Amino acid sequence: MSERIFITGIGTGVGKTLTAACITEALEADYWKPVQTGLMEGTDTDTVVSLLSNNVSVCHPEAWRLQAPASPHLAARLENTSIDTNRILELSGQYQPANRPLVMEGAGGLMVPVNETVFTLDLILALKARVVVVAQNYLGSINHALLTARMLQHTGVPVIGWVFSGAEHSNEEDIIRWSGYPKIGHIPLTEQVDKAFVKQQAQLLTTPLHTLLA
Ligand SMILES: Nc1ncnc2c1ncn2[C@@H]1O[C@H](COP(=O)(O)OP(=O)(O)OP(=O)(O)O)[C@@H](O)[C@H]1O
Ligand SMILES: C[C@H](N)[C@H](N)CCCCCC(=O)O
Numbered sequence: 001m002s003e004r005i006f007i008t009g010i011g012t013g014v015g016k017t018l019t020a021a022c023i024t025e026a027l028e029a030d031y032w033k034p035v036q037t038g039l040m041e042g043t044d045t046d047t048v049v050s051l052l053s054n055n056v057s058v059c060h061p062e063a064w065r066l067q068a069p070a071s072p073h074l075a076a077r078l079e080n081t082s083i084d085t086n087r088i089l090e091l092s093g094q095y096q097p098a099n100r101p102l103v104m105e106g107a108g109g110l111m112v113p114v115n116e117t118v119f120t121l122d123l124i125l126a127l128k129a130r131v132v133v134v135a136q137n138y139l140g141s142i143n144h145a146l147l148t149a150r151m152l153q154h155t156g157v158p159v160i161g162w163v164f165s166g167a168e169h170s171n172e173e174d175i176i177r178w179s180g181y182p183k184i185g186h187i188p189l190t191e192q193v194d195k196a197f198v199k200q201q202a203q204l205l206t207t208p209l210h211t212l213l214a
């Protein structure tokens with residue numbers, strides 16, 4: 001089976017979607033956000049579609065699109081439904097390209113509940129995916145990043161490395177050192193989140209990604 005890459009983060013709003021777009025572009029991968037919550041401000045899938053330039057990547061439809069900008073388990077409850085992770089596993093097989101990666105993006109961070117019994121971490125294990133962790137640089141990110149790293153290490157999830165986002169910060173070196181995970185890259189703050197920016201960042205990520213995915 002070709003590569004499965006799951007983009008998680010140290011929280012929500014840390015830059016997973018922008019990172020997913022850059023990695024999808026770099027690898028000419030397919031993109032899939034299995035569960036989208038919060039539809040008012042547009043979806044992550046729409047964002048990624050708008051940021052890609054290559055004509056190979058396919059952005060697959062979400063398995064669940066839920067109205068409330070909330071944790072998936074709560075957004076589903078509010079719509080009297082529940083997220084079936086077996087359906088997500090089944091669809092992942094259908095969406096997996098034969099010889100290109102599938103880039104998947106979670107909602108929020110590692111311990112976000114997908115339903116009443118399954119957390120995002122459990123889903124990653126079931127998907128047999130390797131993980132890219134997006135860590136935005138802010139005061140407090142060391143704790144959030146190392147909590148995430150410790151859970152990944154404790155559960156044996158294979159980690160490709162960190163993508164840092166936001167302003168440059170000395171936290172990056174400390175997080176790399178204490179987690180033992182390599183740095184894939186840093187996506188700098190930009191005034192213009194557009195195709196040109198994603199193409200530029202994708203070029204910078206290509207070599208480290210190919211090295212770490214080898
Ligand atoms: N490097 C950056 N420069 C400028 N804006 C950024 C950057 N990275 C992310 N953003 C903006 O910050 C906001 C949150 O980022 P993003 O949507 O990627 O977060 P997320 O981790 O995917 O959140 P979610 O958990 O909802 O999927 C978005 O409006 C995005 O455009
Ligand atoms: C609505 C937003 N776009 C996110 N996808 C949802 C993040 C859920 C976070 C849950 C939590 O950690 O409290």
Ligand SMILES: [Mg+2]
Nearest residue numbers: 016017044105
């Ligand atoms: Mg996102």
